[in-house]
Amino acid sequence: MNSPRDILRIATGGSVDDGKSTLIGRLLLDTDCLAEDQLEMARSNLAVTDGLRQERLQGITIDVAYRYFSTSDCRVILADSPGHFEYTRNMITATSTADALLLLVDVTKGLTEQTKRHFYLASLLKVPYLLVCVNKMDLVGFSEGHFYSICKTINFMQRDLSFGKIDFIPISALSGENIARKSSRMPWCKGSSLLGRLAEIPRMQIYQSNQTRAYVQRRVSIQGLDYYQIWLCTGKLKVGNQIKAYPGDEVLTVNSLKNWKFPVTHVSAPAAVLVTFEEHRALERGTLLCKLDDANLPKNTNQLEATVCWMDNAPLRRDSRYKLMHTTNLTDITDLQVCSKVDIDRHIAVACASGVETNDICNMQITLARKIAVDTWQSNRLTGSFVLIDDQTNFTAAAGFITAVK
């Protein structure tokens, strides 16, 4: 009766009506993770993730819903994001921590504008594994030709984009073909079922990196000794490690590591641990801790170049004050320049003639009131990302990916 060994985080994407909710219902059903009362609901329309009244009334998914199911060795945390264009921000939210994105395509309709946008966003977000699920194969008689024609279109589209890994699978979510078991209706399909493919991909990748990155959440001083409650977000930490503390350039030695009251000699990310150092320095919340001998160290800067997705319903306002939240740092922004807007249909940057509105993706130059230590998104998804907070409404107005550091 062991608990699952591992955690896999996946997100879904695709156009409205391409069958995302049906697929999720099917995954829960086939992994035996629907309770009987939920099953009744699932059988009626399989849309088990539409939890809000507005969603049922409109028959669409508005907000990200989280579902949990377990395969033989793994807990899956699934973030279901809506397919409507005006809710693109939700897809970015859902994929921010995902190991894989399941992008649904309705084989009878082909690629819609929305699917193409999600496809491009998946590339922009560097989703480690993109699985294109060509759905509703039952409606085209499980035809190989229809499936490969979709694959061909996507392969043509992706020629100027980059992905960690991209894969294609023909499925029927409604009848359960190729979901938990390999379908006998599509003997021409190479490779295993959808769950079989998910079983093979690396898990919790956002926390996997050779770089050691930890940041201070809180400092507790007891009898002249400083204890730091830190979040090790990537890499490993050992007692005796030489640590560089940013944005200063002090070098410290790890004296002890504890899980609650129990000393440990080393920890791996992700880990909320307690650390003490041999040297006495009053490090502040937001201090970034890195191993001195890491091949790549972060950069101290107050000048960032970033790709930013605008999430607030209110447009970017020139007169408004925004703060930048990065790790556990909240920093004032002194200047924010919009350099260009990303045309997600043509995959190019264009001049930003009008303002920046909800779901716009643009390239920005941000100047901060003080220096912080950052990585690029390319090298670390957790220390290379941030959100912008509107100082007046406190809303999380935008999500940013650091592309370059000056």
Added chain:
Amino acid sequence: MRLLDYLETESIFILRETAAQCKKPVLLFSGGKDSLVLLRLAEKAFWPEKVPFPIMHIDTGHNFPEVLEFRDKTIARLGLTLIVRRVEDSIFLGRTCDLDGPFPSRNALQTVTLLDAINEFEFDAAIGGARRDEEKSRAKERVFSVRDNQGHWDPQKQRPELWNLYNGRVGEGGHLRVFPLSHWTELDVWRYVQVEELQLPSLYFSHTRDCLIRGRSILPAGPYLGPTVGESITQLSIRFRTVGDMTCSSAVESKATTISEVIHEIMASKSSERSGRVDDQVSDWSMEERKRAGYF
């Protein structure tokens, strides 16, 4: 990484973020299994400090005496401060009133008492043990979930929550609800109780009790629930899956007397944890409506 280790470490991170970003948080505690897990996580998160915020219970007046006793012992053992606010007092002050009909539930009434207490102490964050797997509107709620100055939740105005970045800022008069157990399932909670050897109220284990069978629910007979005319009492061997307000905590037939027997039963069981909850059966949107009004 093992699942429980991951869930634990993530919850600890969230609890520390709450303490670091909010001025005056409070941890909501009922003596139930989820809040006991939450309390253990808080102990771990802040050690060598004591949990740096008070613990609060909203007593509906229809709580199980065993659970209240258990609650007091637990908080005393950890040397923490317990605040209790009572629905009875809110009724007495005319802030709310019992619903019509025989044996009304006071579950929804807690909202008024909770919001009054949050105002009274000027709490800016209330940490709760709710999980996303419990109910469909909860599946959509953020870990740091904003309440406006009326204490209301607006699902359409939720803040995007990305990576490990939790935005803990709230406007004047508003507050946060923080849910560190968002990613846990009922089974995870039980397994954690087992691994951590946490003590639970005896109601969670099989015992013989006078029960009423009402619709799909098995309910404890007594002053708050009846029997009503035409109903008869059945003696059953049961355990409770939730131990909140007596009027809506339904039981399941069970022979499980240990944690591992309970885990076995849950794994074999075919109904979800809240399926017998009377308050969720009122309408398909009961939870969303209660949540919008400021419920836990």
